[in-house]
Amino acid sequence: MSNVTLFDVANGLATLLLTGLGSILPQPLHGWLINPNLIFALAATLFGAILLGASMINTIMLIWFERKMLGRFMDRRGAMHVGYAGLLQNFADGLKLFRKHTLRPREADSLGFYAGPTAYMVTSVLIFGILPISTGWSSGVLPLSLLLALAIFSFAPLFIFISAWSSNNKYSLLGGMRSAAQMIAYEVPILLAVVAVILVSGSFDLTTIVNLQQNYWFWGPLFLALLVFVVGMLAEMERIPFDLPEAEAELVEGWNTEYGGMLFAFFMLADYVRALVGSILVVLLFLGGWTLPSYVPSALTSFPLAGIFWFMLKTYIVFGVFVWIRASLPRVRTDQLLKVGWMRMIPLSLLSVVLAAMLVLVRCLPVFGCVPGLGG
Amino acid sequence: MATAEAAPPPKSSGENPILYVAKPLATAARQFMKSLIRPSTIVYPFERLEDPAFRDKVAVAAGKPIGVGHVWDNYRGVHALNIATCISCNLCAFSCPDLCIDMVTVPGGDPKHPKKCPQIDYGKCSYCGFCSDACPEGCLTMTTKYELATPKRSEMVYSPQKMNEIFERKLPMNPIRVERPSNEDAILLDVPLCIGCNACARDCPTQCITMLDIPKPTPKPGEKLPKRIWKEPVINDSDCVRCGTCISVCPKECLFWGTHT
Numbered sequence: 001m002s003n004v005t006l007f008d009v010a011n012g013l014a015t016l017l018l019t020g021l022g023s024i025l026p027q028p029l030h031g032w033l034i035n036p037n038l039i040f041a042l043a044a045t046l047f048g049a050i051l052l053g054a055s056m057i058n059t060i061m062l063i064w065f066e067r068k069m070l071g072r073f074m075d076r077r078g079a080m081h082v083g084y085a086g087l088l089q090n091f092a093d094g095l096k097l098f099r100k101h102t103l104r105p106r107e108a109d110s111l112g113f114y115a116g117p118t119a120y121m122v123t124s125v126l127i128f129g130i131l132p133i134s135t136g137w138s139s140g141v142l143p144l145s146l147l148l149a150l151a152i153f154s155f156a157p158l159f160i161f162i163s164a165w166s167s168n169n170k171y172s173l174l175g176g177m178r179s180a181a182q183m184i185a186y187e188v189p190i191l192l193a194v195v196a197v198i199l200v201s202g203s204f205d206l207t208t209i210v211n212l213q214q215n216y217w218f219w220g221p222l223f224l225a226l227l228v229f230v231v232g233m234l235a236e237m238e239r240i241p242f243d244l245p246e247a248e249a250e251l252v253e254g255w256n257t258e259y260g261g262m263l264f265a266f267f268m269l270a271d272y273v274r275a276l277v278g279s280i281l282v283v284l285l286f287l288g289g290w291t292l293p294s295y296v297p298s299a300l301t302s303f304p305l306a307g308i309f310w311f312m313l314k315t316y317i318v319f320g321v322f323v324w325i326r327a328s329l330p331r332v333r334t335d336q337l338l339k340v341g342w343m344r345m346i347p348l349s350l351l352s353v354v355l356a357a358m359l360v361l362v363r364c365l366p367v368f369g370c371v372p373g374l375g376g
Numbered sequence: 377m378a379t380a381e382a383a384p385p386p387k388s389s390g391e392n393p394i395l396y397v398a399k400p401l402a403t404a405a406r407q408f409m410k411s412l413i414r415p416s417t418i419v420y421p422f423e424r425l426e427d428p429a430f431r432d433k434v435a436v437a438a439g440k441p442i443g444v445g446h447v448w449d450n451y452r453g454v455h456a457l458n459i460a461t462c463i464s465c466n467l468c469a470f471s472c473p474d475l476c477i478d479m480v481t482v483p484g485g486d487p488k489h490p491k492k493c494p495q496i497d498y499g500k501c502s503y504c505g506f507c508s509d510a511c512p513e514g515c516l517t518m519t520t521k522y523e524l525a526t527p528k529r530s531e532m533v534y535s536p537q538k539m540n541e542i543f544e545r546k547l548p549m550n551p552i553r554v555e556r557p558s559n560e561d562a563i564l565l566d567v568p569l570c571i572g573c574n575a576c577a578r579d580c581p582t583q584c585i586t587m588l589d590i591p592k593p594t595p596k597p598g599e600k601l602p603k604r605i606w607k608e609p610v611i612n613d614s615d616c617v618r619c620g621t622c623i624s625v626c627p628k629e630c631l632f633w634g635t636h637t
Contacts, residue, residue, distance in 0.1 A: 073408050076417040328404035329397065 005136035007047050014042035048129070055128040058312070059272045060090045065316060066272075066323050073327035094269075100261035108258065109166035116163025117259065117266040123155045124273040131280055132207050134290045134307030144204045146285075150194065153236070153277060157183040160245070164255035175254030178334065179245035182235055185341035186242075190232035192349035196225040196356035197285045210289030219286040221359055224352035226286045228345050230321075233278040235341065238271065239322060241329040244337060279318040280311075287314050452503045453522040455496055457539035458515040459484070464492040465581040465619035468507035468516050476500035477507060482536050489583065493536035498524055512617040517543075561618060562636050563611055569630035572605035576622030576631060584615035585622060 022033035032038070064079065064087055071078025079086030104113055130142060130149045142148060157180040164176025197218060201209045219226050235242040246254025256267045283289060290307035292300060300306070332340070414437065423430050459482060469477040476497040485491030494507065494516060508518050519542060526532060577585040587607040595601050609622070609631075623631045 069408075072411050072415060073404050075407060075411045075415045077415050077419065080419070324401065324404060324408070327408075328400040330400075 006050065007043065008136075010047040010050060011039070011043040013046055014039050018042060051128050052125060054133075055125060055273065055276070056269075059269060059276050060094070061087075062272050062276050062316075062319060063090045065319065066326075069320060069323045070327055073324070094265060097265040098262055102259075102261040102263050105168055105258050107168045109168065112162045112166025113258075114263070116159050116166065117256075117263045117270075120156060120159040120163070121266045121270045121273075123152055123159065124270040124277070127152050127277050128273075130206075131277070131284070132210070132289075133280075134305075134311055135207075137308075142205065145206045146194065146198070146204045146209065149206070149277075149281070150191065153274070153281075154183065154187055156236075156274065160255050163259075167255075167258040169258050171251045171253075171257045172255050175245045175247075175251045175257070178251075179238065179255055181334075182238070182242065182244060182337060182341070185338050186232040186235035186345065189228050189341065189345035189349040190236065192346065192353055193225040193229040193232065194285065196222050196349075196352045199353065199356040199360055206284050206289075210284055210291060213288040214291045215293050215295075217286065217288040222286065222352060222356060224348060224355060226282070228349045228352060229285065230282060231340075231345060233282065234322065234325065235337070237275045237278050237322075239275065240326040241332050242337060243331060244334055247331060249331075275319065275322065276315070279315045279322065282318045283311065283314045287318070289314075451520045451522070452505050452518045453520050454498070454518070454524065454534065454542060455494075455508070455539050456517050456519045456543035456545075457493060457536055458543050459493055459536055459540045461513045461515040462491070462493045462536075463513055463515075463581040463617060463619070464489075465512060465617065465621055466492070466579075466624075467510040467512060467619050467621070468494045470621075470624060471506040471510040473504060473506060474500045474502050480536065494539075495533060495535050496539070497533045499529060499532040512619045561633055562613060563616065563618075563620070563622060563631050564634040564636075565609060566630040566632065567608065569628045570604075570608050571602075571628055572607040573627060574605075574607070575625045575627060576609050579621050579625045581619060581621060582615050582617055584612040585609045586612070 018033050018039050022030045068078040079089035082089040082092045127149050130145050160179045161176040164172040198204060201212045203209055238245050256264055259267060290311040292310060466479055469479050477494045479492035480495045481490045482493045505518055508516050521542060574587055577587050588610050590606050590608050592606045
């Protein structure tokens with residue numbers, strides 16, 4: 001599986017489909033169908049569809065995973081009736097939301113009300129086109145893929161604020177303002193923590209960063225950066241204990257108070273897409289991505305789709321830690337949130353940048369060994 | 377921007393990372409490990425604690441003594457009625473504080489004395505158990521059945537036949553006996569008050585009251601005889617079940633509980 005990429009698979013499928021279809025059709029149609037441009041267009045569409053399907057199925061499985069895990073934390077069982085162990089419960093919930101009528105408040109602004117959730121969803125899903133899940137999953141060579149992913153990831157407060165403002169509801173507006181303040185406050189430490197990774201790896205390309213970690217996962221030497229990144233990601237994903245924008249006790253449902261039916265499902269799904277992206281970023285930047293250290297038996301890394309298997313396993317473990325935090329900690333106050341963001345996380349992230357610079361200078365650490373191929 | 381106007385937060389240990397982050401995380405992890413294999417929540421409609429096999433399995437798994445944590449036998453649930461032994465004495469309906477018991481006719485009585493058995497509206501019932509306590513024959517008892525949910529309100533009314541089916545299922549019964557007139561107690565007649573109206577004999581469920589003629593006294597000059605029927609009830613003690621219906625229906629309140637001297 002080493003050299004077969006996902007695009008190759010999509011291209012092969014498209015070629016097979018179009019040539020097969022073209023061979024049974026008369027001449028003018030036959031000529032149009034085996035046009036290489038058309039094949040390329042269909043291949044790109046198939047590639048996107050496969051990515052979208054994989055990310056959506058993973059997101060919904062993530063919701064199932066969270067429900068089962070939260071159930072265990074609360075000494076109950078979580079979803080268990082639809083499908084085996086409740087695996088299809090979330091599909092059923094999605095179907096129910098899909099069938100519901102979407103109501104718009106009379107005074108709400110129509111454009112923002114409908115465009116907000118759509119843009120939120122689209123930008124959240126868009127990141128999957130950039131993230132390399134395994135070797136061959138990337139959509140192309142992007143030298144700045146890490147920056148691009150983080151840039152798209154930080155679009156969210158804008159669309160949240162747009163949809164909150166156009167809902168014409170005080171709770172929505174308060175939630176949107178909180179969301180914007182929170183995301184801006186935590187954007188800075190996240191980027192600084194990423195700077196530490198970039199310093200050590202000397203690259204903005206996620207594939208390069210992962211390949212550098214083959215024997216040297218960054219979570220050890222850059223533990224401080226990992227801590228800041230995880231806390232910042234919790235705030236960016238608006239998960240407990242930083243779910244102030246949708247604090248049920250104070251703000252009905254926060255910025256999606258006025259949304260129902262499929263628009264609400266968009267918000268819900270996009271939240272979990274962002275949670276999945278956050279977990280994937282932690283795995284990519286700090287936990288070695290799809291690689292395993294070279295001293296593990298090769299049988300563990302040579303079976304088909306091994307990279308994806310190990311990558312998703314790591315991702316789900318990281319998300320399990322997020323669920324663990326959600327099950328344990330209460331929601332913080334707004335002032336505590338901003339205080340932790342500006343006064344604790346930013347100094348810590350600066351410190352982690354300094355530590356990363358020292359690591360680049362020293363090149364070897366007593367416990368963690370020497371960094372292979374350091375520096376840019 | 378929200379904190380710009382806010383008052384400075386109180387000095388507290390709210391950011392102590394050991395106390396406020398590490399401890400809850402440890403607690404949650406312990407709970408997770410404990411319920412990883414089998415959470416202690418019972419999946420109720422599929423698993424029931426009153427199912428003895430399941431109950432013992434749970435107890436053994438938790439290392440607890442067998443037989444704990446089920447529905448107890450003296451639970452006051454839906455009634456069971458043995459129609460065969462019911463004597464239509466009405467006592468359950470009389471004793472009901474919620475007026476949820478109606479006496480309805482069931483087949484099996486003679487035309488003169490139709491057999492009436494209680495029909496209970498569980499929408500009103502408060503499960504006090506007074507009716508079971510009052511039942512002289514012990515035919516209306518409370519069982520451990522507690523699942524009453526129905527989609528229709530009319531299905532909350534349980535007919536005597538339905539309660540008889542519950543009786544035939546032989547659930548653990550709870551014959552509530554708080555205090556009852558014993559066999560030494562008898563129903564006595566305050567003779568001067570009686571007007572011979574036949575109400576007690578008419579309503580007696582066991583028909584143990586007969587109205588006997590009494591001699592009409594000859595009035596003395598100037599004395600006016602009371603306006604009444606010259607009969608008075610005689611109760612057959614061996615047939616009487618001490619239900620007290622006659623006391624309830626007596627218009628002159630001349631029947632009362634007492635002991636034969």
